[in-house]
Amino acid sequence: MIYDIEYETMPREALESIQARRLQATVSRVYATxxxxxxxxxxxxxxxxxxNSVSDLQRLPFTTKQDLRDNYPYGMFAVPMDNVVRIHxxxxxxxxxxxxxxxxxxxxxxxxxxxxxxxAGGATRGxxxxxxxxxxxxxxxxxxxxGAEKLGASVIPVSGGNTKRQVVIMRDFGPTVLxxxxxxxxxxxxxxxxxxxxxxxxxFKCGIFGAEPWSENMRREIEEKxxxxxxxxxxxxxxxxxGVAVECQEAQAGLHIAEDHFIAEIIDPATGEVLPHxxxxxxxxxxxxxxxxxxxxxxxxxxxxxxxxxxxxxxTMIRMNKISGRTDDMLIxxxxxxxxxxxxxxxxxxxxxxPHYQMEIDRKDNLDTLTxxxxxxxxxxxxxxxxxxxxxxxxxxxxxxxxxISAVVKLAEPKTIARSEGKAARVIDxxxx
Amino acid sequence: MxxxxxxxxxxxxxxxxxxxxxxxxxxxxxIRALALADxxxxxxLRLIVDDNSKAEQxxxxxxxxxxKTKVVAVEVQDQPGGLHSILDILHRAEINVEYMYAFVxxxxxxxxxxxxxxxxxxxxxxxxxxxxxxxxGANLYSM
Numbered sequence: 001m002i003y004d005i006e007y008e009t010m011p012r013e014a015l016e017s018i019q020a021r022r023l024q025a026t027v028s029r030v031y032a033t034x035x036x037x038x039x040x041x042x043x044x045x046x047x048x049x050x051x052n053s054v055s056d057l058q059r060l061p062f063t064t065k066q067d068l069r070d071n072y073p074y075g076m077f078a079v080p081m082d083n084v085v086r087i088h089x090x091x092x093x094x095x096x097x098x099x100x101x102x103x104x105x106x107x108x109x110x111x112x113x114x115x116x117x118x119x120a121g122g123a124t125r126g127x128x129x130x131x132x133x134x135x136x137x138x139x140x141x142x143x144x145x146x147g148a149e150k151l152g153a154s155v156i157p158v159s160g161g162n163t164k165r166q167v168v169i170m171r172d173f174g175p176t177v178l179x180x181x182x183x184x185x186x187x188x189x190x191x192x193x194x195x196x197x198x199x200x201x202x203x204f205k206c207g208i209f210g211a212e213p214w215s216e217n218m219r220r221e222i223e224e225k226x227x228x229x230x231x232x233x234x235x236x237x238x239x240x241x242x243g244v245a246v247e248c249q250e251a252q253a254g255l256h257i258a259e260d261h262f263i264a265e266i267i268d269p270a271t272g273e274v275l276p277h278x279x280x281x282x283x284x285x286x287x288x289x290x291x292x293x294x295x296x297x298x299x300x301x302x303x304x305x306x307x308x309x310x311x312x313x314x315x316t317m318i319r320m321n322k323i324s325g326r327t328d329d330m331l332i333x334x335x336x337x338x339x340x341x342x343x344x345x346x347x348x349x350x351x352x353x354x355p356h357y358q359m360e361i362d363r364k365d366n367l368d369t370l371t372x373x374x375x376x377x378x379x380x381x382x383x384x385x386x387x388x389x390x391x392x393x394x395x396x397x398x399x400x401x402x403x404x405i406s407a408v409v410k411l412a413e414p415k416t417i418a419r420s421e422g423k424a425a426r427v428i429d430x431x432x433x
Numbered sequence: 434m435x436x437x438x439x440x441x442x443x444x445x446x447x448x449x450x451x452x453x454x455x456x457x458x459x460x461x462x463x464i465r466a467l468a469l470a471d472x473x474x475x476x477x478l479r480l481i482v483d484d485n486s487k488a489e490q491x492x493x494x495x496x497x498x499x500x501k502t503k504v505v506a507v508e509v510q511d512q513p514g515g516l517h518s519i520l521d522i523l524h525r526a527e528i529n530v531e532y533m534y535a536f537v538x539x540x541x542x543x544x545x546x547x548x549x550x551x552x553x554x555x556x557x558x559x560x561x562x563x564x565x566x567x568x569x570g571a572n573l574y575s576m
Contacts, residue, residue, distance in 0.1 A: 376442055376498055383440030383502040383549070384531055385470045385477055410474045413444050414498055 003119035003151065004112065007260045008315045015316065019263055020053050022288035027051045027060070030294050033078045036071055037296060057263060057286060058274055062297045065098065068238060073099040079292050089137040090237045097137075100237050101292040107146065109289055113243030113258050114147020120256065120313075121231040122206035122249040123177045125152030130175035130204075132184060133211065134160040139241030140211050144179040147243065153177065160184065163191045170204075171197050178207040182214040182222060182230075186355050187419050189225040204228040206249065210235065210242055213302075213323040213341050217348030219252075221355050232322055238298055239285050245320055254307050254319030261289045264320065265297070266306055269327045280305045282327050283320065301327040303339070329427065333361060333368045333405050340426050343372070346398050352380025352391065356417045363431040370407040372399070375414050434557045435503040436570035437485045438547065441478040442498040445471065453478060453492065460491045465574065466547055468534035481506075481536065481547060483574045505553055506536065506568040507560060508543040516546065519565060526559040528552055538576045540568060545576075 002008050010018075028048040030037040040061045041047060050056060068076060077084065084101040102110065123129065129148040133140030141159055148155040156175055158166055166188060169175075178185060185207060192199060204226060210233035222230045234255050235242035244262055245255035257264050262285050266275045269282040283300045287293075303326060307319045325339025332338075340359060347353045354375040362369045372395065380391055392409040399407045418425065443449045450469075457464060466481040482488045485501060492499045509515045523530065529551045536545035545568060550556040557567050568576075 378498055378500070381440075381442050381498045381500055383438070383477055383479060383500065385472060388442075388475065388477070389472065411442070411444075413442060413449075413496070415496055416444065 001119045001122075001124060002314060003116040008116060008256075008317060010260070010316055012316055015259060016054055018260055019288060022260075023054060023057060023263065023286065024048070024051050026286075026288050026290075026294050027296065030078055030296060034076060034294075036067065036076060054263060057265070057297065060297055062272065062284065062299050063295055064299050065238070065301070068098045069096045072096050074101070076295075077101050077292055078294055079103055084292050086142075088139050088142075088237050088241065098238055103291040106240070106290055106292050109261060110143060110240050110243060111146040111150040113240065113261065114143050115150040116147075116258065117233050117243045117246035118144070118147050118151050118153070118177065118179075118208060120246045120248045120315075121177070121208040121233070122229055123148070123151060123153055123208070127153040127177045127205075128173065128175040128203075129153050129155045129177045129179060130158060130166075130170060130173075131155055132158050132160055132166060132178070132180035132188070133242075139235070139237045140181075143235070143241040143243060144208070148177075148179075163188060164195065167192045167195050167197050170202055174203045176203045176205050178204055178209075178226070178228065180207075180209065181211045182209040182218055183212060183355075183419075185209055185222050185226060185230075186218075189222075190415075190419075199225065199227045202227070206231070208233050208246070213325065215341055215345045215348060216322065217345055218355060221348060234302075234320070234323065236300060236302075238293075239287060239295055239300070240290065244285065248311065248313040248315060250313040251311050254311075254321050256311070256313075256315045256317040256319055259317050262287055264306060264318065266304070267299075269299075269301075269303075277306045277308050277318075280324070283323075303327060303330075331359075331361065331427065331429065333370050333403075336403055336405055338403055338405065342403070343399065344426070346402060347372075347374065347395065350395055350398065352377050353395070354414070356415075356419070357426065358417050359427045361427070361429045361431055368431065370399075370405055371410060372407050373410050373412045373417060375417055376411045377414070434505070434567050434569060435553055436481065436506045436547070436568070436573045438502045438504045438549075439480045439482060439485060439488050439492070440500050440502050441480070441492060443476045443478055445474055445476060450478065452495070453497065456491050456495045457482065457488060460487060462488045462491070465538070465576065466534065466536045468532070468547075470532065479532075479534070481573065485574075502549065503553055505548045505550060505556055505560075506570075506573045507546050507548055508540050508566040508568060509546050511539065511542060511544045515544065519546075519560070522559060522563045522565070523550075523556060526555070528556045528559065536573070536576075540566075540576065545573075 086102040089097040135141030206229045231247040233246045235244040245257040265284040266281040275281045356375045358373045360371040395409045463483040531549040533548045
């Protein structure tokens with residue numbers, strides 16, 4: 001279902017003229033209100049008057065995560081605190097957290113975007129949404145919550161964690177839509193199975209999963225185990241939160257970017273050069289309607305490509321492909337660039353591999369070693385050691401063939417690889433470089 | 434004529450074996466024979482017990498990967514050449530032994546060996562034709 005027919009199916013020409021107008025307004029406003037942007041634009045010798053079309057965007061400097069950290073906590077806000085009604089923050093796992101603010105209108109915009117997203121995934125006002133994204137500073141929980149209410153659905157604000165209780169709620173309350181991270185959905189499936197609850201007997205029809213990259217194979221796994229249709233949703237707190245882009249249930253092939261609110265570019269992460277549609281690079285986003293925390297050419301560090309082909313669903317918004325990795329979680333193992341998501345795709349292709357695995361990277365005698373721990377499933381288990389070793393070899397061979405890296409594969413007992421209630425920790429890099 | 438064995442996947446970690454024996458002991462399952470095959474990172478524990486269904490159920494509940502495997506229990510004369518004569522018969526019939534191990538109890542004056550064959554039905558036929566006695570599962574568990 002399309003929530004906002006007018007905007008989501010707007011002819012490209014009309015959309016681009018709206019983008020140009022909104023971009024111009026945003027650039028003028030940040031120049032006037034955020035010293036960081038004024039300085040950056042002045043240094044680059046460019047002013048708001050030079051931005052007259054969407055293609056002029058390329059002339060503006062990038063904004064990085066580090067810029068946001070340097071202006072911690074409120075330096076990037078474009079409105080006085082009087083007008084800010086909500087504050088969120090990203091986790092500070094790799095440094096200081098990033099703090100973002102919302103005006104009343106920003107909250108409204110975000111709810112609209114999330115309502116569109118839930119509808120694209122198959123939700124309607126008659127649905128009951130089991131929202132297992134974490135509530136709190138993380139944007140996932142409240143983002144999905146406001147969107148579901150805007151859509152008119154009923155929300156169960158269960159948040160993350162306390163998995164057994166979640167299974168009981170899923171069984172007794174009859175939710176029809178699931179929102180959580182893809183790895184947590186599998187964790188829920190596993191917990192349900194342990195408790196003797198089958199997803200075949202539950203009422204779920206669709207799930208809107210995001211906040212971490214996941215592969216096409218993982219989608220198949222989720223759809224099979226949870227008996228629902230799974231779509232990918234994308235967003236980041238620096239830009240607004242979830243709802244920046246979402247897949248439609250009709251195609252399940254790429255995420256429609258809400259281009260009436262954000263302009264997307266793909267750049268070469270090394271040179272900053274803008275790449276043509278279809279080429280893979282780093283996603284850069286500019287917000288064109290946000291009031292409290294606008295971002296100009298924000299480098300997301302997410303790797304993807306853009307697909308301008310018309311979509312069967314009728315939306316005219318450009319699609320970005322599933323995130324294939326992050327510029328900062330790209331692993332360089334013996335000089336080979338590898339994204340954990342690529343390894344995941346290989347693993348999920350192999351019959352008998354559980355969706356729980358961990359990559360460990362060490363450096364021994366100046367040589368990188370990759371160890372992949374994979375949980376052995378009931379179906380892959382054999383009483384013969386040689387069969388199990390053959391299974392290990394098969395995984396190692398696939399990886400060698402695709403990436404040219406020798407990996408040591410170690411089978412692990414079921415449920416021994418740590419489950420995460422939020423984003424799964426797939427990589428342990430112990431190299432000291 | 435085949436007997437059932439319980440096979441369990443174990444990571445090579447301290448205390449895992451005793452967790453298996455602990456679970457079986459708590460549930461009153463008696464181990465009749467045992468063999469452990471191991472590599473540097475994992476092992477497969479093979480057990481003949483007096484109650485297969487219960488053992489499988491309680492070990493699965495305990496979080497172990499478990500499967501039942503068909504094996505053949507064969508009486509072996511307890512004297513020099515006893516095992517050799519059996520292996521010789523199998524070799525001539527071109528039947529492969531995947532692995533084997535000894536059973537704790539004797540059957541009369543004979544020892545008992547547990548065999549895992551690639552073609553168990555064929556193995557049973559060849560052994561019986563040559564006058565070697567194969568012990569039924571039900572009899573084995575209560576020996």
